[in-house]
Amino acid sequence: MFKLISGKAIAQKRQEDLRLEVENLKNKGVTPSLRVILVGHSGPSEIYVRNKKRRAEELGLDFELIRFDETVTEQELIASIESLNQDQTVDAMLVQLPLPKHIDEEKVVQTVSPYKDVDGFSPINFGYLWQNNPNVIPSTAGGIMTLLEESEINPASKHVVIVGRSNIVGRPLGALMLNADATVTMAHSKTKDLKSITKQADILISAVGKAHFITADMVKKGATVIDVGMNRDENDKLVGDVDFDDVSEVAGAMTPVPGGVGPMTILTLMEQTIEIAKKRV
Numbered sequence: 001m002f003k004l005i006s007g008k009a010i011a012q013k014r015q016e017d018l019r020l021e022v023e024n025l026k027n028k029g030v031t032p033s034l035r036v037i038l039v040g041h042s043g044p045s046e047i048y049v050r051n052k053k054r055r056a057e058e059l060g061l062d063f064e065l066i067r068f069d070e071t072v073t074e075q076e077l078i079a080s081i082e083s084l085n086q087d088q089t090v091d092a093m094l095v096q097l098p099l100p101k102h103i104d105e106e107k108v109v110q111t112v113s114p115y116k117d118v119d120g121f122s123p124i125n126f127g128y129l130w131q132n133n134p135n136v137i138p139s140t141a142g143g144i145m146t147l148l149e150e151s152e153i154n155p156a157s158k159h160v161v162i163v164g165r166s167n168i169v170g171r172p173l174g175a176l177m178l179n180a181d182a183t184v185t186m187a188h189s190k191t192k193d194l195k196s197i198t199k200q201a202d203i204l205i206s207a208v209g210k211a212h213f214i215t216a217d218m219v220k221k222g223a224t225v226i227d228v229g230m231n232r233d234e235n236d237k238l239v240g241d242v243d244f245d246d247v248s249e250v251a252g253a254m255t256p257v258p259g260g261v262g263p264m265t266i267l268t269l270m271e272q273t274i275e276i277a278k279k280r281v
């Protein structure tokens, strides 16, 4: 029987528990605080940051968006991060990615204090994750693990194939899946005969960024398919990497786009902000 995994519904269900947790913390004099740095005016980043702001405010977090024009220099951006690192009123921060080409993303990410790095992208937090001793869990990867848990799909001893090796999704998800006792294959743009690999997956995760990239002939019957893609099709409609109508004929369970992984990314970001604030106390 086919199951549609709704990230939107799971995130809504968990939201109320989080709101109560924040209320409890506030009663103890602690308001978790999150700062998001946004450079430029890219349409998708504006939407993602707006979603983060809305969720944070619904939960009662102290949220502030720090905006820079596209022309900001690397030094200015780094100075702003260093000032947030020192600011005792700030628990958690992130720099919305991608950044304009003239800014060294790696350098920026490395500037964020590992104690405030709510994305879990700093080399120290990445290292902890790969040592199976996670400190902060990157939001999209963590959100996918929660989706599976809530859907009672246990990755232990399953063959998980992840297509895409970005620092934002593929790599941290590879670590989390390994930590959860899955057998993990990481595939990417240089992988040969991709179809023969994806066909072996019990759980197939696509984070490629290409509409209609995963088709039914690439999927094993009954597999769970998680779609991380956020693409615009020829009609400017938001679609994932997975050809939904085609793949739903063979998959056992699937996430939609929108309403799948996206809302779980935001939920996990909120959870991690609260966790960081709790550690401060």
Ligand SMILES: Nc1nc2c(c(=O)[nH]1)N[C@@H](CN(C=O)c1ccc(C(=O)N[C@@H](CCC(=O)O)C(=O)O)cc1)CN2
Residues within 6 Å of the ligand: 044, 047, 048, 051, 094, 095, 096, 097, 098, 119, 139, 140, 168, 230, 238, 257, 258, 259, 260, 261, 262, 263, 265, 266
């Ligand atoms: N610093 C970071 N930058 C980026 C990250 C990240 O985790 N940290 N991830 C992505 C974007 N992302 C989070 O920032 C993100 C993507 C999608 C959604 C979301 O809510 N999607 C909705 C649809 C939204 C729409 O209408 O376009 C859904 O899928 O239902 C939230 C966050 C890159 N950058």
